[in-house]
Amino acid sequence: MTDTASLLAAYDDQLRTAETTNLPPGAHAERDGPIVRVVGQRRRGFVTGPPDLGVDGAALDALIARQREFFAARGEAVEWKTRGHDLPAELPERLVAAGFVAEQPETVLIGETAELAALESAPESAGITVREVTADADLHRIAEMTSEVWGDDRSWLAAELADRLRSGAGQVVVVVAEAEGRVVSTARLEVEAGTEFAGLWGGSTLAAWRGKGIYRALVAFRARVAAGRGVRYLQVDATEDSRPILQRLGFTAVTTTTPYVWEPPVADDVR
Known part of the structure; x- marks a missing residue:
């Protein structure tokens, strides 16, 4: 079993780089001092940096303001992704002071693919089947089911999944569980090229x-797919609902992550 410190080091060394290099078509990365911002990504911009930004105080405020102003000029929202072990420790409060709003914190979990692939993969209830999907009809069924789960309109998800599958060079796998003639659960696997990880x-x-x-069953199914592709680690940003389940399956918590989001103000209606 790999120790937590080694897992965190692999995460920092490999996945922080991958999130600014393994980009969808049309997106590109720009460096500004210690941070990298991603422009042209789905739905909003993205900012990330190394575990230690190496700036604080007024210099940190200026760095944050430049990212906010950059995306304001584009009329776009932006997410600054922080981790619980990041430095300086004042980064979250500085982001809030600059108008960024914290979204739900999640726990970063990492598991050994080989161990997870050996899990029992059959659902406990009869009549439930798990399979990989690519057809547009299945992606629309996923969007409908996901809208029901979250109580909002996620019809856009079908097109986004189709785009991920089309542009992912085979690195994206979408999985569903079906019962009683409908999709009842879904998840996906994304292999991070150039790393030992899949998400x-x-x-x-x-x-x-x-x-x-x-x-x-969905974790085990995806772990087997990942193992077949030589992936060493599986990584999850887990909510509090899923964290304890994943830890029971063998995942290790290495840090936390909290996205801080700034959105451009909505112009008042002119009447």
């Missing part, structure tokens, strides 16, 4: 189908 993302399950072993 587990997009997990959603209808309320009536939770607690039936589906989440575990």
Whole structure:
């Protein structure tokens, strides 16, 4: 078993770089001092940096303000991704002072792919099947199910998943669990080229189908796919709902992550 410090070091060395180099078509990265901002990514801009930015005080305020002003000029929202072990420790409060708003914190979990691939993969309830999907019809079914889970309109998700599959060079795998003729859960695997990692993302399950072993089955299914591609580690940014489940499956918590988001102000209607 790899120790937590080694897992965190691999995460910092590999995944922080990948999130600004493994970009979708049309997106590009720009460096500003210690940080890198990603422009042209889906739905909003993105900012990240090394574990230690090496600036604080007024210099940090100026760095934050430049990112806010850059995306303000584009009329776009931007996410600054922080981690719990980042320095300087004052970064979150400086972001808030600059108008950024914290979203839900999550726990960064890492697991050994080989161990997770050996998990029991069959759901506990009969009549549930798990499979990989690529067809547009299935992606629309996913969007409909996800809208129901989260209580908002996520019809855009079908096009986004289609785009990820089309541009992902085979590195994106979308999985569903089906029962009674409908999609009841979904998740995806994204292999990070040039690293030892793949990410587990997009997990959603209808309320009536939770607690039936589906989440575990989707993790195991994706772990087997990742193992077949030589991936050493699986990484998840986990909510508090999924963190304890994943830790029971063998994942290790290495840090936390909190996105801070700035959105351009909405202009008042002129009447």
